Amino acid sequence: MKPSFKERLAYWFDSRMSKGTSDLIRLLAIVSVLGIALITVLLVAFGYSEANGVDVFWDSFATIINAWMPYYSDGDGSIGYLVIMAIAAIIGLLITSVLIGIFTTAIEEYIEGLKESKSTVLEKDHIIILGFTPGEYTLIKQVVLAAGTKKRTIVIGSDTSSEEMREAVYDNIDVPKNVKIIFRTIDIFDPQSIEKVSPATSRHILISPMDDKKTIKVLLAVSLLINSTDNENVRVSALVSKNEYQFPETIAARHNVTTIQMHNTIAKMLAISCTQTGLSDAFREVFAFDGSEFYSTVIKDAAGLTYEELTLRLDKAVPVGLIHDGNVMVNPGKSVKIEEGDRIIVFAEERDSGILANVDCKDLPTAKYESSDTDRTVAIIGYNSSFRTVYEEMLDEISEVIVADIPASKKDAVMKVASRFKDRKITILEDDIDEVENMTKLAQEVHHIVLLSDYTMDNEDADIQSIFRIMRFRDIRTKLGLKFNITAEMCKKANLNLIREDEHMDYVASSNMSSLFLAQLSENYELTPLIKEILDNDGNELRLKKAKDFGINGIHTTQQLRSIALSNNYTLLGYLRHDTYESTFNPNLTDEIDLDGEDSLIVLAEN
Template sequence: MYKKPSIKERLKYKFDNTLSRGTIALIFWLAIFSILIILIGALLFTFARVELEGEKLSFFEATWQTLMRTVDAGTVAGDSGWTFRFIALLVTIGGIFIVSTLISILTSGLENKLDDLRKGQSKVLEKNHTLILGWSEKIFPIIEEIIKANESQKKPKIVIMSEKDKIEMEDEIRSRLLNTKGTKIICRTGNPLELSDLPIGSPNEARSIIILAPEDRDADTYVIKSVLALTNNPDRKKEKFHIIAEIGNEDNLEAAKLVGGDEVSYVLTSDLVARAIVQSCRQSGLSTVYTELLSFEGSEIYFKYESYAVNKRFFDISKIYNTSTVIGIKDKEGNVTLNPQKDRLFQEGEELIFIADDDSTIVLDTIQNLEINNENIREKAISKNPQEKTLILGWNEKGSKIIEKLSNYLYEGSITTILSEQDKTKEDIEKLKEKDLNQEIKIIKGDTTNRKTLEDLNITSFDHIIILSYDHLEFRKAEAKTLISLLHLRNIGEQRNKHLRIVSEILSEKNKRLAEVSKADDYIISEKLTSLVVTQLSENKSIKKVLDDLFDAEGSEIYLEKAADYIKINIDLDFYTVLESAFRKNQTAIGYRINAEKNNPNKNYGVVLNPKKSDKINLKEEDKIIVIASK
């Protein structure tokens, strides 16, 4: 039979609810108990007609004496008279209980608060910071680049919010990044997908937001939901966000764009790496050029309006900057043209696109009436091999994209051979059969680390070799296979006195030093390349169109061409001469590569971008000129 709760039970229930509210509620009840003890003690002193120093205690004096004995237990030692002592002792015992309980409550509350702070769930009250949502291995090169970009800023800050424990994040950052150069790094624990957690990172106050994809198969879904949580948050700011996010699968890009609109710049990671691999396998040293352009060390890309250049030809503008290199124009609508026609006029409201060490080095040259010695310029046409043989060792999700991108550069009759231990390779190639690939594809199943298998392929007959990391293997095993294949190839080339043009995909920058032992022509470090692009976009959204053009086969690309096709070799001449020769081929020269230094990391593998044009250089037969061209 149902029985209604008694008054006692209801009061106990309400009391328990009050206590569960935390430290403040406990202190409130403790204060009430203290007042009760003081009042009861004062009443006892008053009604017992206790005297102190020959005078009877009034109620107010009794209250004061009770308060003193509640707060300070030592006061009772000076009391006299047994009635007085007895009441004072009871009050003192009550005081000891209250004070000890108060200390316990404060200690417990402080510990709880410290635990909350350690959990990293308190809101960040920063402005103009870079907010990174999510956590992956890419976060370390991203932080490194942001630190470099922030060196000229006052009190720069990076806020990181992910589901990872705050203490673990801080420990990993401290162990991997020894010098933050004044940049404050703040870690918080929270779920970027939860509207209730997003305010922790203060996204409305951030100057840019980077969303990192987690290292699992549902990465794109996570990224799209994170963008949705930001852009459709009812508490979001009215101004547009500046968001940069990773997308792994091109099939998800359209859905992502619908969610983010023009507030988000997406980096299609697999496509980016595939394009870089294809271009680098055909242009030895290209990965070093990209690394320098995308890093905040050395030469970078800048946009700047120059009133002096208005109504001048691009050809003439390029010659008036000695310490920086003009590579293109950004028009009034924000469209980018790299390596424009040399007669293209620069208009009011447009911006020039520079390669420079710093924006402070973009200054007009004082040199007047440049005289170019035409005898030092060669007009030789650049010859190309119409049919090429490419070897791909290994296979992963980027393999199909690489085959497709290669077709943009190959002539009909070219052959691409794939050596892979995966059955999936054949399945992926079958899906490409309906496309015009400009190449015959041969698939050989075998071990890419087996010396005999490699030698049977007649390695030296291939024009280009690409090594891909297997994605079905554990990370360390995949990297180990790549390194072993590299060492075998280099040894085969040395034995047969043949230089092999090899580009290798390296998953982590940690293994770059090991890979350098093999002296491969180029390394495409997947996480590093993606991190550099993400960081550049976080600092300057406009650079996306420049990068899209450079990585697109239909646009302007970077090429490393034989110096002997441009200038006389083995003589001293300035870079103005190189610039003039490139213009005559409708190209823009941006640097050169010294072949003798191609394996020297301390010399940037021989790559020199944006050289001072007035300085003399002496290029040799094997050296290269770095140009931007449309072919």
């Protein structure tokens, strides 16, 4: 059906209105000129003015622009003249009102545009964080803490409104004056949009933890930009969940991309933490920036010493490795000699904290570590792609594993993994584990319970399922006076606030740990091999070793404890109290530490 004149007029008017401020002003100017011309014609046609047309036009223009109402005596008191001029004044009032409205809207839009910070970032040596999730602030907080007292610029780019990001960050993070945070609303999957945060002049680009496919898309967009610039020093770090999404090594090397496979890392932490309560907290403290940190530094007069001598003499810092000819060696061995030009990797509060103490290193105690934990029973509840790693990484003292809530399609895979461990019994529970009766029965049979997150569910739903299971097991433990501990995998750190702290509880929140690891890469990129080794399944790992298993009970100095640890090729980082689960890192060399046999040494060890 042919559109009516009214419909065409409405469509034309809508089209004009949608074209923005400049078109609206142009339209208003045309309407004003037409209005002035109409008033001029009426005044001349009806003989209300004896002046020439130009003067009449100017008077009409002045009346409309000023919205001036005529006096009764004007125009010899003619009613027609007064009506025409009154109409002119009303038209002028309407035009002025509309013009003010247009300018007000334009100014508001401009101010909103400024709030959205759409201009290109003109910074150098800044850290870029691509991606923002409200409620998840660990990565930003750790990058801020890593700055210390140094001036640092952080640029956060996301499809979230800049104003919304700014409010969320400053409401939840204490940002010091030496740290400047810039926010940009961009499409993090579009290379052209990412250019607004100036990746070519940055020092490090961190891709905030997100879905693997999204992470890879962002990596591709960023690497495309970096490859087209002359800056070869820009580093890119990201975390992926699955092995199949690891960036190929040749491409990663060409684009300075570092990826860490997180599901395996989280699974390993779950496996070890389930029998070493407090280890997950130790992981968080080791990788956070609000205490001791990993640094590479030069120790005065260290050249010529063996690694053992350095360990037994270094105060206010713990040596954990060396950088020799560009190669990182973690816990290199007691007899390795430190050469000129070698950098020492230390765990300390400041890069230059460590000093060589003039202390006697003779006749220090040594002791062989022998684990006293045997025949432990663990329950694994739930199944995800990390199950295999969790099962394989469990310590040797686990003699029996009971698994529950296993999908029927995965039972063969579970039994295949278990078949590799002949000395470890496995039982698959067929009953519904969420029934209180079945939970109670299981709780009475085990020493440790591991709750795996369901990766097929939404993160929130998976965390809520874990929270309900935690609460039920806690209730059972309290009512029956049981001693089992729980290690739970959580997707979001924010959800940990919904459940109170518990002395028999370890949490491994993937979003939290992911952010800690990314922040470490941004600040200590040269130590990437150290970080990867600690997180990997091979090499030195963070462990808790009970004091009684070294024959330790009573007062020892830090130097003596280092000597005992080193005699087993362990690096002592600190100790953990078994009654409070409070950890102490990097104690002074001569501090006297009173350890109970159930207390634990926090060490880097290969086994």
